[in-house]
Amino acid sequence: MPTLTLHDAVGAALAEEMRRDSTVIAFGEGIATKRRELAEEFGTRRIRNTPLSEGIIAGTAAGAAAGGLRPVADLLFAPFLCYAMDELVNSAGKLRYISGGQFRFPLVTLAMTGAGWGVGAQHNHNVEAWFVHSPGLKVVMPSTPADAKGLLKAAIRDDNPVVFLLDIGLLYQPGEVPDDEVLVPLGQAATLRPGNDVSLISYGKTVHHCVQAAETLAAEGVSAEVIDLRSLKPLDTSAILATTRKTGRVVIVHEANRLCGVGAEIAALIAEEAFSALKAPVLRLGGPDAPVPASFPLEQATVPQADAIAAAARRLCAARYA
CATH class of the missing domain: 3.40.50.970 (Thiamin diphosphate (ThDP)-binding fold, Pyr/PP domains)
Incomplete structure (x- = not known):
């Protein structure tokens, strides 16, 4: 290719x-x-x-x-x-x-x-x-x-x-990129890495940060599944619910402002449709409720990075909830 x-x-x-x-x-x-x-x-x-x-x-x-x-x-x-x-x-x-x-x-x-x-x-x-x-x-x-x-x-x-x-x-x-004609249907998420312990759901550049976090976690014995939504509307609710029921732990990651972001809708969907499968609360990592700086280091600080994602996954996997 x-x-x-x-x-x-x-x-x-x-x-x-x-x-x-x-x-x-x-x-x-x-x-x-x-x-x-x-x-x-x-x-x-x-x-x-x-x-x-x-x-x-x-x-x-x-x-x-x-x-x-x-x-x-x-x-x-x-x-x-x-x-x-x-x-x-x-x-x-x-x-x-x-x-x-x-x-x-x-x-x-x-x-x-x-x-x-x-x-x-x-x-x-x-x-x-x-x-x-x-x-x-x-x-x-x-x-x-x-x-x-x-x-x-x-x-x-x-x-x-x-x-x-x-x-x-x-x-x-x-x-x-495939040389022949390949259409990717709107509304169909992709599983980039299978896992059993925690689900990392994302889109855009933070998908790659999730993959990096999953690699770090794997070296520690934690198996993280990475879901790339690709399409935000229509949203692949089946893929979201399937990975939630599989791992019972979910971290939703996006660069956009965390407040009222796409991650909030995903968290609500999980709470309504797969609450009984959860082993821990759903976590959301997103950007701050602030304009984005022009300074490159400060700009990067507004984006959830791989170390923060891995840390969130560790918290979920280490916690014990009644």
Whole structure:
């Protein structure tokens, strides 16, 4: 299998889908500059840069989707989605329902998120929970190049709007990507490492921190299972409940603010559906309720690291609850 970065895997998925389906178009903030090979192959009618106006970009995508196209809109940094909330949440997310199913809205919104580049608070804000909470939208956040390619292809073919978040810290990390066509279904988690003592559930870059923690724990005789959610909405509730019932101990990890984050929904799901299987309370590790610093060391301090995850797992496995 060839080795690609996550950035290049996204480009490969776009190219394959644009060749397969003439209704797939791409536009946004610098997309034709970042992906010159696509601009050269498909021309400015199908891939182009836009002005820096997120609301207009998202509104154009919603209109293009309603008109029969499959647009991919690049809004660059996730906090810029604030300027496109009405178009994505109030229009694209709701109009299929409001129209009684007469319209489809097959659009994908790309945005970079997370720590790794020291871009400061106005460019680094993990906002995925906002869109998980928005009816009609799907939300995806891959942790590997192979999943980025397979999930993006599935998202482009989906008849609903998908917010597709790319973790900045993973953007240029290489990984093996299947050469043939492989679609990763939305709503299907992956078990990256089997285990019996404790479950580590995560998405994005903290998945890799969980894998590192699991390796450390294994050397201490603790068997940790690592679950990569990949898709936040739809959420693979079956995988979450299965790993909970298997190990009885769960640590949920994400970089986004811990308060009202995706981890809170997962913890509630476990409490409602698998409480009797728990051997210890569910733990959540997340970012602080504070803007993210531009300083690289301080920025990294906002992200749950492997040592903190391993320590949380040790606490669960060592504790004895009546």
